Amino acid sequence: MTIVSPFNIAVPDAQIEQLHKKLEQATFPNELDGAGWDMGVPLAEMKRLATVWRENFDWRAQEKRLNEQLQQYTVPISVDGFGELDIHFIHHRSCSLNAIPLLFIHGWPGSFLEATKLIPLLTKGNEGPVFDVVVPSLPNFGFSQGVLKKGFGLAQYAETLHKLMMTLKYDEYGKLTLAIQGGDWGSMIARAMAQYYAKHIQAIHLNFIPVVPPYPWRSPLRFLQSLASVPFSAKDRACIARTMDYAQRGNAYMKQQATRPETLGYGLHDSPVALLAWIYDKLHLWSDGYQWTDEEILTWVSIYFFSRAGPAASIRIYYEASAKRPDSTKTTGEPDGQIKNWITLDQVLAAHAPPNVRFAVAQFKEEIVMWPMAWYHAIGNVTKEKEFDRGGHFAAWEVPELLAGDLKEFFSRDGAGYEAVQGKDGY
Numbered sequence: 001m002t003i004v005s006p007f008n009i010a011v012p013d014a015q016i017e018q019l020h021k022k023l024e025q026a027t028f029p030n031e032l033d034g035a036g037w038d039m040g041v042p043l044a045e046m047k048r049l050a051t052v053w054r055e056n057f058d059w060r061a062q063e064k065r066l067n068e069q070l071q072q073y074t075v076p077i078s079v080d081g082f083g084e085l086d087i088h089f090i091h092h093r094s095c096s097l098n099a100i101p102l103l104f105i106h107g108w109p110g111s112f113l114e115a116t117k118l119i120p121l122l123t124k125g126n127e128g129p130v131f132d133v134v135v136p137s138l139p140n141f142g143f144s145q146g147v148l149k150k151g152f153g154l155a156q157y158a159e160t161l162h163k164l165m166m167t168l169k170y171d172e173y174g175k176l177t178l179a180i181q182g183g184d185w186g187s188m189i190a191r192a193m194a195q196y197y198a199k200h201i202q203a204i205h206l207n208f209i210p211v212v213p214p215y216p217w218r219s220p221l222r223f224l225q226s227l228a229s230v231p232f233s234a235k236d237r238a239c240i241a242r243t244m245d246y247a248q249r250g251n252a253y254m255k256q257q258a259t260r261p262e263t264l265g266y267g268l269h270d271s272p273v274a275l276l277a278w279i280y281d282k283l284h285l286w287s288d289g290y291q292w293t294d295e296e297i298l299t300w301v302s303i304y305f306f307s308r309a310g311p312a313a314s315i316r317i318y319y320e321a322s323a324k325r326p327d328s329t330k331t332t333g334e335p336d337g338q339i340k341n342w343i344t345l346d347q348v349l350a351a352h353a354p355p356n357v358r359f360a361v362a363q364f365k366e367e368i369v370m371w372p373m374a375w376y377h378a379i380g381n382v383t384k385e386k387e388f389d390r391g392g393h394f395a396a397w398e399v400p401e402l403l404a405g406d407l408k409e410f411f412s413r414d415g416a417g418y419e420a421v422q423g424k425d426g427y
Helices: 013-024 043-055 059-069 112-123 154-167 185-196 220-229 234-250 252-259 261-270 272-285 294-305 316-322 328-332 345-350 373-379 400-411
Strands: 072-079 083-092 100-105 131-136 179-182 203-206 358-363 381-387
Touching: 013 043, 013 272, 043 272, 043 294, 059 112, 059 294, 072 154, 083 112, 083 154, 100 112, 100 154, 100 185, 112 131, 112 294, 112 400, 131 154, 154 185, 154 316, 179 185, 179 400, 185 203, 185 316, 185 345, 203 400, 252 261, 252 316, 261 272, 261 316, 272 294, 316 345, 358 373, 358 400, 373 381, 381 400
Parallel strands: 100 131, 100 179, 179 203, 203 358, 358 381
Antiparallel strands: 072 083, 083 131
């Protein structure tokens, strides 16, 4: 019998003391005059935040707040070829017996923290659907166990989350409905789950939707269909231009993490200043003018610094998702070891989900990858699409009310996802 255990965050004093010592000994490079944010986080801002982190930031207060606010648990999940992994997750049930199970999947540089503003919006309310919300820390992230064998890719992340939901024994899972919300890597893992566990999943809501453009040599039919929307609108052209700019100037971090993560990982593991700069740069650059407080930034980064597997482990998902199928013998350490499932990021991007899986896509104003809405239908049965005039890559944190509203709209009686839960009454 699998035992689900209550969990509280309790970072050892020694780790907090080590953080403060490292911050005390930090040194900083110089900076070009007038550089601003053009070359990354400005020097004055880095020095200021490092000082706040060392002298004023109270991790124990944040730890207490999270423990009081969140219902946290851990559970061992067995993953084929990798043994049992101890998975940390948040689980908030609504008061309704007709609540929809919702799996929220974070990405990088996010964590379970991203969902904390959404949870009360989704689990409570007198109008529209309500949800039972499950928010795991992905393996290698937060307070979940790290993976020490090579080959833990998107299929294994999908398997972990599938088995987590099965372990929580939602009667609806596999019979009536499971909803998933995903951004960043959460979007890719949700789409991988649709490939492997389609009969268990009725609806997926995405706020980050990379797709392969309809190149004529890859998909002639999709290319011909895309011609119907040519010439593109000004909005479509702006979306394509934004994505091209990201591909040319904004994704160097992804190339590094997908090719040489260990080299980068030494700096992220050893230097809190390097970790702060690496993550804060993305928080600033990828959000829609969101006014990050020092407390928000430092709590966000501290979860990575104090994570169970360490910050270097979190970036390995980029490498594993891009790698070729590994040698299963070397991965498992056993002569007959097998990795049953393997799917690369490119395969996920090119895949079309089974038609029973309904998708809702939400495009926020400052998302880092944006395409014409018509192109998103390549992912599968897209039954709802909506564009928002504010919000960025961290929509669950920046504009939680908009994301929660779109989810509720998707599953409302008039929503495109209602058919998946039409056997449920009471909302």
